[in-house]
Amino acid sequence: MAILLDMSRTHVPVLAGELIDLTVPSAGEIAVDCTFGAGGHARLIADRLGPRGTLVCIDRDPAAEERFDEFAREAPCDTRFLRMDYADGLSLLSDEDLRADLVYLDLGISSMQVDARERGFSYSYDAPLDMRMDPEQALDARAIVNGWDERQLAHLFRRFGEDPNARRIAREIVRRRRRAPIDTTGELVAAIEGALPAAVRRSFGGGHPAKRVFQAVRIAVNAELDSLDRALPLAWELLRDDGRLAAISFHSLEDRRVKRFLAERARGCVCPPDFPVCVCGHQPEADLLTGRAIAPTPGEVAQNPRAKSGRLRAARKLPAGETRS
Numbered sequence: 599m600a601i602l603l604d605m606s607r608t609h610v611p612v613l614a615g616e617l618i619d620l621t622v623p624s625a626g627e628i629a630v631d632c633t634f635g636a637g638g639h640a641r642l643i644a645d646r647l648g649p650r651g652t653l654v655c656i657d658r659d660p661a662a663e664e665r666f667d668e669f670a671r672e673a674p675c676d677t678r679f680l681r682m683d684y685a686d687g688l689s690l691l692s693d694e695d696l697r698a699d700l701v702y703l704d705l706g707i708s709s710m711q712v713d714a715r716e717r718g719f720s721y722s723y724d725a726p727l728d729m730r731m732d733p734e735q736a737l738d739a740r741a742i743v744n745g746w747d748e749r750q751l752a753h754l755f756r757r758f759g760e761d762p763n764a765r766r767i768a769r770e771i772v773r774r775r776r777r778a779p780i781d782t783t784g785e786l787v788a789a790i791e792g793a794l795p796a797a798v799r800r801s802f803g804g805g806h807p808a809k810r811v812f813q814a815v816r817i818a819v820n821a822e823l824d825s826l827d828r829a830l831p832l833a834w835e836l837l838r839d840d841g842r843l844a845a846i847s848f849h850s851l852e853d854r855r856v857k858r859f860l861a862e863r864a865r866g867c868v869c870p871p872d873f874p875v876c877v878c879g880h881q882p883e884a885d886l887l888t889g890r891a892i893a894p895t896p897g898e899v900a901q902n903p904r905a906k907s908g909r910l911r912a913a914r915k916l917p918a919g920e921t922r923s
């Protein structure tokens with residue numbers, strides 16, 4: 599389905615038509631948007647839920663809550679906002695015995711956050727080293743970059759940034775901060791560039807040598823993978839029979855988790871492969887709506903380059919006893 603995007607808004611929702619085509623939000627349903635952001639997806643979903651439907655929106659960023667207030671005034675369905683980590687929000691909804699027809703997550707950060715220079719998410723602007731989605735949280739990027747030891751930093755850059763230069767960069771950060779703390783994104787970029795020999799710097803071509811380290815620090819500041827690991831089972835539990843779970847990821851660490859989680863739910867027999875007959879009786883709980891992850895079309899990437907690494911996966915919760923279609 600082609601979705602006409604409103605380019606005047608600061609965040610353009612990624613894979614929006616595909617999300618709707620796959621999960622078919624319908625009149626009167628209850629949906630949970632775990633990552634409201636600027637409400638791009640929420641607007642499209644709310645239109646489909648209509649006046650009898652309900653959309654619960656979650657985001658830990660107060661800037662998203664401001665956007666929500668604007669959205670709620672015009673929304674065609676019932677709405678509610680929870681400003682908290684989405685895993686906590688899903689847990690709260692479960693305590694309230696809410697049953698949802700659709701739960702979706704659009705992971706990572708919004709363009710609003712990247713473009714708010716003073717929040718320190720971007721290596722393109724010089725700003726205080728912050729990177730907190732929730733500005734009330736104590737841990738920020740400055741604490742990690744100046745407080746973690748060399749081994750911890752190298753491990754972080756390798757694990758969450760998949761950066762092949764992790765050790766060199768960690769060593770250079772520690773060397774520089776002995777003279778003075780690294781307080782700004784500009785100083786962190788300088789340390790990363792200073793760690794890399796000219797030939798390595800040139801090998802990045804159009805990419806930025808600080809990209810992976812910034813991703814790693816941001817993931818650690820916001821405990822992004824812990825939230826995702828906690829949220830997926832909670833989201834699944836919240837779904838009614840035939841409910842849909844969908845997630846849009848932006849890097850392999852997220853996508854791998856979503857893929858594994860959905861594949862486990864879709865698995866039938868769990869007997870060891872050398873058993874001649876099934877003795878476990880395990881039934882699949884999920885019908886995968888995406889075999890492979892769905893990527894944005896070249897047209898979407900041309901219109902919105904930030905969509906490039908987006909990957910969508912979704913599954914439907916099978917009613918007990920139903921087998922896959």
Ligand SMILES: C[S@@+](CC[C@H](N)C(=O)[O-])C[C@H]1O[C@@H](n2cnc3c(N)ncnc32)[C@H](O)[C@@H]1O
Pocket residue numbers: 609610611612632633634635636637638639640656657658659662682683684685704705706707708709731822825826
């Ligand atoms: C990619 S943006 C979502 C954009 C949104 N779908 C739209 O179309 O405008 C991700 C949002 O999720 C929020 N977020 C990320 N991790 C979160 C978490 N663990 N709990 C709550 N909100 C989170 C961020 O603050 C950000 O606003």
